[in-house]
Ligand SMILES: Nc1ncnc2c1ncn2[C@@H]1O[C@H](COP(=O)(O)OP(=O)(O)OP(=O)(O)O)[C@@H](O)[C@H]1O
């Protein structure tokens with residue numbers, strides 16, 4: 001039967017006669033009508049939005065007979081209100097509602113970060129609306145008039161695609177996990193200790209504090225914990241607290257309600273909400289203000305918080321991993337870090353030792369980076385001369401593994417795919433900054449500010465170089481904040497405005 005041309009009522013027995021209802025497929029489809037919410041199996045919810053009463057009730061009867069839970073609305077405003085409330089698994093949306101067209105509704109839903117699956121109903125199946133609708137994330141569309149079987153087929157297909165997508169996500173996570181356990185290199189006793197700790201805490205939900213110098217591998221540890229934990233199927237959300245302007249930190253972490261401040265044009269989910277059932281990695285936790293610290297403490301205690309400008313408590317369940325290269329205990333003693341928060345975060349601490357204290361790992365790391373960085377995509381891994389390896393082993397690596405990685409990457413290019421020797425390694429030439437040199441320049445008549453400026457410029461250049469151009473890491477290495485670094489760089493004419501950096505972290 002055809003729906004939507006002329007209002008025709010009654011379900012008739014169409015669904016049993018349709019070709020897609022063979023036995024085997026029938027079973028498969030029933031399995032798709034349930035979904036897992038908070039561990040319990042519940043019927044999938046479908047929100048039907050059409051101003052035509054007959055279509056609405058037909059779809060409702062049809063789909064609830066299939067085992068879906070149906071809600072109905074008849075205007076665009078109602079859709080926008082109902083979606084967050086009903087939280088449907090699928091929205092069947094008429095393209096032409098009296099108050100708003102479907103494309104506009106889709107656009108607004110996306111603006112509210114409502115990622116509900118959408119099946120568009122349209123009487124005007126033109127390519128452009130179809131394209132527009134799919135661009136805005138509609139999974140499929142149906143032109144009126146349509147066949148009942150076609151409705152069922154498409155609804156079921158949306159759900160099949162959804163479960164396929166989540167299967168793919170799971171698989172990808174598992175692959176990532178395998179990649180990652182191979183990505184954390186190191187076999188020294190100190191690294192073995194870290195693996196043991198990770199193994200011990202992986203199955204718990206204890207908060208973890210990861211400490212260590214810049215470039216030592218704190219983020220790698222956080223990744224590894226996540227992918228070995230009970231939360232590995234969930235997201236791993238990273239927030240770099242220094243990368244964010246102070247005013248945005250809380251909205252980034254906790255989200256905000258529409259209109260809570262000038263730029264808050266729509267409600268927005270914070271990182272904590274995104275990390276639900278997963279892991280949140282709070283990088284550079286030592287840089288948080290006391291007011292943000294207070295809010296964070298509440299999340300740790302009550303597993304809930306309010307969005308900025310909101311009053312409804314939002315519940316989250318996620319594992320928290322925090323990292324810092326500051327000595328947090330000292331920050332506590334100096335009154336810059338809350339003691340109660342410190343003890344909450346610090347249920348388990350993993351200290352990642354600097355590379356100079358685990359030099360036996362250097363050859364393995366070098367091999368790893370030689371495999372990672374090829375001269376051309378088709379080149380075999382470059383080889384390294386024994387004397388060059390010795391140079392790498394005897395160097396002290398103030399920028400730790402990151403600096404080693406960067407040095408190897410550059411050496412591969414310098415050696416043009418051939419054997420790497422010491423001449424391809426650029427490690428710091430400390431001579432250049434020696435006190436003798438500075439003295440000589442002063443004696444030659446240069447002024448102190450001139451020499452100091454020159455030294456500063458060199459240090460800035462090196463810090464950036466050691467950190468592969470990463471300004472946040474460079475500022476930490478220099479012990480200054482990012483704003484000071486930016487200011488100094490521009491004073492020295494070194495570099496354009498800050499490049500945009502992903503708040504997810506730095507590579
Ligand atoms: N054990 C390791 N095996 C392989 N690669 C590593 C290891 N440790 C660190 N790296 C690599 O070194 C770089 C720096 O590591 P990471 O970002 O984890 O350092 P970090 O301690 O978080 O530094 P920062 O304090 O500057 O943020 C990354 O590219 C990472 O992949």
Ligand SMILES: [Mg+2]
Nearest residue numbers: 218219283323
């Ligand atoms: Mg880091």
